Amino acid sequence: MAKSKTPLLDELEKGKWPSFVKDIKQAAQKSPMAEDLLQQLELSYKDKIGHWKHGGIVGVKGYGSGVIGRYSDRPDLFPNVQAFHTLRVNHPTGWFYKTDALRKLCDVWDKHGSGLTNMHGSTGDAILLGTKTEHLQPCFDDLSAAGFDLGGSGSALRTPSACVGPGRCEWACIDSLDVCYNLTMEFQDKIHRPMFPYKFKIKVSACPNDCVASIARSDFSIIGTWKGKILINPAEVTIYAGSDLDIQKEVCDLCPTKCMEWDGKTLKIHDGDCNRCMHCINLMPKALRPGKEKGATILVGGKAPIVQGALLSWVVVPFMKLEPPYAELKDLIERIQDWWDENGKSRERLGELIKRVGMRVFLKAVGLPAVPQMVKAPRSNPYVFFWPEEIQKEVK
């Protein structure tokens, strides 16, 4: 038997978890690009270093985004990945697919690219992993014909994503899928033609469990919530009481606001104190449901650490009703993006801009009222600014 050319990667074919190496080898059977990727990766495993050069700017006609340029730093050894760009294909909201659509995507990609994908990228795109520059436009044309379009990259609106929400989940307080799809369609231009100071991400989770990590990974986080009483089905509570679940210990004692009372028979919730953390509902889905008046909390500023340190999104609208055509929501997004666009420095995310100029300035600029829900606690330093008009007012 011939000695393997990829002894290191071969080690990763062992073990129970599905192996990406097998997939690369599978693609390599058809695609010389995939074969060279495999070999270059083996070299990286040997050298403990990546072998890609700093990306260049490539793309398709009319768009500024959707393609990530990539070139090998050893084209001498791996000519088929001398250029090896990815296409970011906007996924159907909620990552729902009918197989015919998926198969079309595969066919296009076998025709034009390496046959390798990420299903999906961590922003949510279907990533078509690696092709040559000259294939980009034809590939896009075929994708378009198959009903697909590119997602965002660069200083653009990135592909919005949403949790499965009303598609399957009993806790959905907003139609996460429709909100996400509607915004995606409304803002096509912003996705495809980078014109912002930096990237801008929107993610929609239909309840505070935040299954799409909206609060951590998007500049504009839309998270479903409710007002009013948690709906209790006493019959089901009784059934849970007879089950393995220890209602006192597992539910009430872990309620962060300690607003639940359980006497072995009746479950009482002091809804005024509830902060809608979802814990009790998560544990007793048959007995408890979010309240009737539903909407979303809007938070902004979330991002990874580069440059100023990671941020989790901040509450800016405690409660907004969300119903098509989502005029209030879109208007807010536009106001925020316009302000950011005008004031943000290059490579400054929304959160960093607010951090730099102050929440006070942001709120005034976009016309949002200050409410205590915006903060964990009021300021502790005495460095308080007053608006000039407030000073005049005080003078009698």
Add this chain to the structure above:
Amino acid sequence: MAKSKTPLLDELEKGKWPSFVKDIKQAAQKSPMAEDLLQQLELSYKDKIGHWKHGGIVGVKGYGSGVIGRYSDRPDLFPNVQAFHTLRVNHPTGWFYKTDALRKLCDVWDKHGSGLTNMHGSTGDAILLGTKTEHLQPCFDDLSAAGFDLGGSGSALRTPSACVGPGRCEWACIDSLDVCYNLTMEFQDKIHRPMFPYKFKIKVSACPNDCVASIARSDFSIIGTWKGKILINPAEVTIYAGSDLDIQKEVCDLCPTKCMEWDGKTLKIHDGDCNRCMHCINLMPKALRPGKEKGATILVGGKAPIVQGALLSWVVVPFMKLEPPYAELKDLIERIQDWWDENGKSRERLGELIKRVGMRVFLKAVGLPAVPQMVKAPRSNPYVFFWPEEIQKEVK
């Protein structure tokens, strides 16, 4: 009856709480300085503005600190407070006085000053409130003869202070009075001759109740604590159980680490989880006492907001035994002050310097090991520095 010259201040003679206005008027009977202070204060009440000029530098021979210079901005109206400097007199540790000492202080002050005092200033000095420049030196001479000395001011070590501790309190884990007095005597030179970048404060509380606000108001905070088991007197626990005190609700439920168990008969403490907050001991002083191995936690950096924002002191030594002559403690203070002195900018407090250069650099410079007790949580940003020697070490 003649119309009062101080109608506004007269209003503050009314009411049940002792009135400082009465004291000023009392002093004014003997002292023209006090009389002019009263009149100038009335003017401030009318004008809603202070009438003191920016202080000048005045003092006594051989000292750079201990006197705060002050001049009226209306010497035309109030000639007797044209100059009105205060002397900061270092208090006997714990603010204990025998009346003969206090009477001597009063006599000196009646001879040389306004007859007004603050007992005490918020750093802890006995403040002799207001005298003329020419009285400063004679006043100091008389104070010295009476056994008193000045406290700190300016960029010096400030008058250290201590809680009553072993003088009266059953919870004292260290001899706060002796530690404070010993340091005060050791560092006389640093108190009287400003040579630091800015002020430096030391406060000593003998247990975590911190009755002298050491953690909030000193650059170097010494707070008594203990290791090992909280001492329980079961007989007294039983007596408390029969009293008004609800042991479960008031003691165990409020224990921050939830490390106490009470079954109506026996009180158990899982001491390994206890963070020595004092709450249970505070509520059951007859039944519970701090553990046997006693010492202090050392924290540094506390201060008010100017310039960089307020800081609470940070743990730098979780546990240090404190026994005369306190060599380890003094050595640490010296190392820290030397480093600060060398590296601090003008008007930069110790905490601000550490904030600027990093705890890592501070610890290395003063030779303290990093321990998890120093932080609430490890860093969340990935901006980690490695020392050059660590990098070499990793390379094989």
Add this chain to the structure above:
Amino acid sequence: MAKTDIGPPDYKTMLPPVISRNYGKWLYHEILKPGVLMHIAESGEALYTVRAGSPRLISTDHIREICDLAEKYCDGYLRFTSRHNIEFLLDDKNKVDPLIAELTSLNYPVGGTGHAISNIVHTQGWVHCHTPATDASGPVKALMDEIYDYFVTMKLPNHVRIALACCLNMCGAVHCSDIAILGIHRTVPKTDNTRVPNVCEIPSTVASCPTGAIRGDMKAKTVTVNDEKCMYCGNCYTVCPAMPIADPDNDGISIWVGGKVSNARSAPKFSKLAIPFLPNNPPRWPEVVEAVKNIIEVYASHARKHERVGEWIERVGWERFFTLTGIPFTDKHIDDYDMATETFRTSTQFKWG
């Protein structure tokens, strides 16, 4: 010439004999009634402490009166507390009530122990400082008159520590108090550039500004303030006398709540902004007195036993604090200094109010 560096009198010479004998050997204490502590030593001996309120700004004659009392009832031994109260130290229980009777007749409030409001730690104000935005002794007196009852009783959920500072330098305990009263300026310093070259050092003046609002001209030796970046801290004035900031029409008082120092139950905390501005209204500052009283009363009726103000607020949430007290929330409550983002709500967990 006078001896220097003698240091303060040795505290050991100031201790009453009962303390010297039992030093470091105390067993437990009881609060016998408001203002009266009994400490029992391992030896079985008892020390009685009677605590009396003080305006802190006191005359030598007032001190002598205290000395008279101490000599009459406790062999001339007394102390002051870290909050400036007077403590008479007795070894004879029988003298406690007569002392209290005489104190009462002389209008000394006896109390400040246990779940009470103790003395207000405060500062100089218009009496002696050059940077105050308000007076210190005046507002303290006005407020203590009004909340006197909380000093002489012990009926609050826990003790409430109040402090006042007359400017952002915060001499005293303002930044970590249950309730803090803080003098603030609200207008930009009025720079006198004719004086600046003589009385100010340009680099240190520029460096003194926390927000970098000051630009210096090294040649002309003058400075300019960028009004938009100035938040009126007055720090430049400390460094440069030619930049006075006091403004009778716009100076006033802000109220802060929820700080603490002790490690009991919860860790020490900073005070947080409750009311950004109340006018200076001497001689009795009615708006300030009213506002503080309101907070105390809402706390008294809502907090659980042993909860400090900050612990109560953290349990119910700041949203609820603003609702219960009726204090309006404004954009000024939202931090915009260097660590501001740490205070922003990064969760959907909140109450509606």
Add this chain to the structure above:
Amino acid sequence: MAKTDIGPPDYKTMLPPVISRNYGKWLYHEILKPGVLMHIAESGEALYTVRAGSPRLISTDHIREICDLAEKYCDGYLRFTSRHNIEFLLDDKNKVDPLIAELTSLNYPVGGTGHAISNIVHTQGWVHCHTPATDASGPVKALMDEIYDYFVTMKLPNHVRIALACCLNMCGAVHCSDIAILGIHRTVPKTDNTRVPNVCEIPSTVASCPTGAIRGDMKAKTVTVNDEKCMYCGNCYTVCPAMPIADPDNDGISIWVGGKVSNARSAPKFSKLAIPFLPNNPPRWPEVVEAVKNIIEVYASHARKHERVGEWIERVGWERFFTLTGIPFTDKHIDDYDMATETFRTSTQFKWG
């Protein structure tokens, strides 16, 4: 020419009929067994979801295989999850077990639901990116092999979300994960000032540095790095290709713990540093696998039911976390970036270990 801006296919055309019929009208769900969810609608109809693991980096043939399965068992309807698992959506309960049997025979792990370890959110690594300090798919595969059992069972105190990012850009969920694996550089970028003038813009390169370590010379069009101020984030390289930072000998992996995203019980939290550095040891990164397994096991045996990793650590204290895991605490664990002081212990409350 191709149509532009058509957007993604309408998700409504991708929904299985049982979902279209019951859209937004789900009543409750049950986890029937690891990897199998049953959602019941108000109508009484049931939707069965079978979740299978995926390496995420998959070939078109692999996708076609998934399509085959979906067509065979669920009329061609499937979805992917936000953590890149595959979900087969069935309306017929009877097909669930046959599907699982076939998945198993094809080596698809079925699980990732409930109190399990789900798929590791990860990034490109040496497969496609230009800035990685480690590979992504490799360490993920090596680790999932080792903790496979936690994917196909539900025996942990709560779910554990693991993420990996190959550089500080943290594409993915690393900054808020129960356990995060992060590639880090540890040496200063090697600036090639012969190339800088051609490929880099000086002001943006200077501005890219979070710690201000880069000085630019606008005339010479070159840059200099102050080694002492550089913490190897690689951000300058993103902006300026002439400042490569990868270093085979010193790049490696750091481990972070205790982050979360959900608002359940406690608010979302950042992950915190557990292990500053482990070497890159391809192909199976044994040190990394061992370290993560250790943390999982200590968590599994010490946390209370429903406690996420971060909630457990916060209850017992970070002191205890380091003791229990045996991970050494170093000065690198102490923050020294802009909000560092917020993480310092400002209390005497701590445990001895």
